[in-house]
Amino acid sequence: xxxxxxxxxxxxxxxxxxxxxxxxxxxxxxxxxxxxxxxxxxxxxxxxxxxxxxxxxxxxxxxxxxxxxxxxxxxxxxxxxxxxxxxxxxxxxxxxxxxxxxxxxxxxxxxxxxx
Amino acid sequence: xxxxxxxxxxxxxxxxxxxxxxxxxxxxxxxxxxxxxxxxxxxxxxxxxxxxxxxxxxxxxxxxxxxxxxxxxxxxxxxxxxxxxxxxxxxxxxxxxxxxxxxxxxxxxxxxxx
Numbered sequence: 213x214x215x216x217x218x219x220x221x222x223x224x225x226x227x228x229x230x231x232x233x234x235x236x237x238x239x240x241x242x243x244x245x246x247x248x249x250x251x252x253x254x255x256x257x258x259x260x261x262x263x264x265x266x267x268x269x270x271x272x273x274x275x276x277x278x279x280x281x282x283x284x285x286x287x288x289x290x291x292x293x294x295x296x297x298x299x300x301x302x303x304x305x306x307x308x309x310x311x312x313x314x315x316x317x318x319x320x321x322x323x324x325x326x327x
Numbered sequence: 328x329x330x331x332x333x334x335x336x337x338x339x340x341x342x343x344x345x346x347x348x349x350x351x352x353x354x355x356x357x358x359x360x361x362x363x364x365x366x367x368x369x370x371x372x373x374x375x376x377x378x379x380x381x382x383x384x385x386x387x388x389x390x391x392x393x394x395x396x397x398x399x400x401x402x403x404x405x406x407x408x409x410x411x412x413x414x415x416x417x418x419x420x421x422x423x424x425x426x427x428x429x430x431x432x433x434x435x436x437x438x439x440x441x
Contacts, residue, residue: 221367225361229358233374235416242427244427246429248432249415253336253434253435253437254434254435255331255333255417255419255432255433255434255435256370256430256432257348257432258429258430261429263427273360290415302369302370306426306427307426308426311424311426312375312377312383312424312426313358313360313375313424313425313426313428313430314360314372314375314385315370315372315375315430317362317370317371318369319367319369320367320369324441
């Protein structure tokens with residue numbers, strides 16, 4: 213079975229500081245991995261995805277993530293936080309074994325950005 | 328603009344009543360999904376459908392029902408059998424329903440049952 217663990221339910225950074233949101237996965241097959249962002253009372257928006265190829269993936273709004281197979285990790289980073297980055301972030305792994313398109317989500321990390 | 332429309336945004340019901348949440352997409356996507364979101368629990372899959380007239384149970388299907396009579400529509404009914412129906416419900420779609428296709432989400436319906 214596949215699963216996702218996001219380390220830290222709340223992360224607080226100062227504006228301009230590095231953002232690092234941690235995600236570890238468990239999968240019996242090579243994973244497809246996704247990061248989504250959710251603003252209050254809204255749906256989820258795709259930030260980036262990893263399927264195959266380059267392990268460093270760039271997404272929208274200056275975010276990027278690196279797939280590290282040896283560490284079973286897919287951490288999300290941004291060099292300099294903006295106030296507008298304050299939101300909830302979800303890491304997800306795709307159900308590759310069933311090829312159903314289902315995503316298994318982590319519990320989410322709320323990012324707070326302090327001025 | 329193409330997208331997923333969920334209505335209503337807020338819904339209030341009395342305990343014991345069934346309620347139907349609407350989800351419509353004009354993206355011409357084959358697959359559609361319903362997730363439930365509770366604070367601190369991430370998103371959990373209720374039902375999904377990869378083609379018209381076919382759907383499958385997700386991880387928490389008990390107390391819910393769906394239909395997929397049209398490609399663009401995937402309504403979710405929360406029945407009186409659902410023990411804790413108060414939650415934020417998210418509908419999503421993907422192009423093919425394959426593992427590499429990202430999900431596109433609607434803006435959700437917040438259901439409160441008292």
